[in-house]
Amino acid sequence: QQPVQSPQAVILREGEDAVINCSSSKALYSVHWYRQKHGEAPVFLMILLKGGEQKGHDKISASFNEKKQQSSLYLTASQLSYSGTYFCGIRSNDYKLSFGAGTTVTVRA
Amino acid sequence: DTGVSQDPRHKITKRGQNVTFRCDPISEHNRLYWYRQTLGQGPEFLTYFQNEAQLEKSRLLSDRFSAERPKGSFSTLEIQRTEQGDSAMYLCASSFPGSNEKLFFGSGTQLSVL
Numbered sequence: 001q002q003p004v005q006s007p008q009a010v011i012l013r014e015g016e017d018a019v020i021n022c023s024s025s026k027a028l029y030s031v032h033w034y035r036q037k038h039g040e041a042p043v044f045l046m047i048l049l050k051g052g053e054q055k056g057h058d059k060i061s062a063s064f065n066e067k068k069q070q071s072s073l074y075l076t077a078s079q080l081s082y083s084g085t086y087f088c089g090i091r092s093n094d095y096k097l098s099f100g101a102g103t104t105v106t107v108r109a
Numbered sequence: 110d111t112g113v114s115q116d117p118r119h120k121i122t123k124r125g126q127n128v129t130f131r132c133d134p135i136s137e138h139n140r141l142y143w144y145r146q147t148l149g150q151g152p153e154f155l156t157y158f159q160n161e162a163q164l165e166k167s168r169l170l171s172d173r174f175s176a177e178r179p180k181g182s183f184s185t186l187e188i189q190r191t192e193q194g195d196s197a198m199y200l201c202a203s204s205f206p207g208s209n210e211k212l213f214f215g216s217g218t219q220l221s222v223l
Contacts, residue, residue: 002151030209041113041200041214042152049209087151095140095210096165099151 001026003090005100012078012107020073020103022088031064031071032089032097042087045073078107111135113215115201121221122191129187130218134203141184142212143176144200152200158184191222 003024010018022031030049034042048064048071059076075082085104089097114133122128134141139160144152155174156166160181173191178184188195198219202212 032211034212034214041216042212044211044213047209047211089151089212091210094165095159096142096154096157097210097212098154099144101149102151 002098003088003100005086005088005103007103008101009104010106012075012082012105014080014107014109015077018075018078018105020075020086020088020105021070022072022090022100023068023070024090026069026090026092028064028066028069028090028092030091031062032091033062033071033073034087034089034099035084036087036102037084045086075105078105080107080109083107113201113203113213115199115215115218117218118216119219119221121223123223124193125190127187127189128191128220129185130199130201130220131183131185132201132215133183134201135205135213138203138205138213139181140204140206140210141178142202142204143184143186144202146198146200146217147196155186155199188220191220193222196220196222 003022006021033045036042050066062073064071085102087099087102089099116131142157143155146152158178173189176186198217200217201215204210
């Protein structure tokens, strides 16, 4: 079952912050975040495992609330290079990832 | 590390024709996945292999779709009697043991069925 992402799209100016949310109706083993630029393959950003840990990738960080079955991706002091579509992928009790519909981020100068 | 490669990058076919796509995963990766992505959507799981064994196939996948991974190396995805609804980007990804399924995606094959 697909996770639900929100918002669908966000427009930022350079230096602004944004939060992307991902929620699931199923118990989660891990949450993955990927970014896809137009015409390119999705690229791995980070994995969050059960335990509520927070991880970072440059000025992009994420949290995972296992009890609420939710994850949030935080874009801090956004740069032009952050533009793209962000997908969360959830893994339950098997190996496959189920991806959300994505959040399109546009960062403008 | 040459990454995951897919061939062809683009395929245009007429409705009713058969098409086959190839994926070469990163060499030490034992798991291989096929996903399908349409415009404005996230990748949708189709099937995956651990070595040469096909372990799961999506219920959404009709009998017209078949995938193989002979000898646990490259994989092929065949679509028989293509329909316009099959038009999509077909993505291949691979992962290695102990990576918590960190996926490395190929650039995909864009299929257009006319």
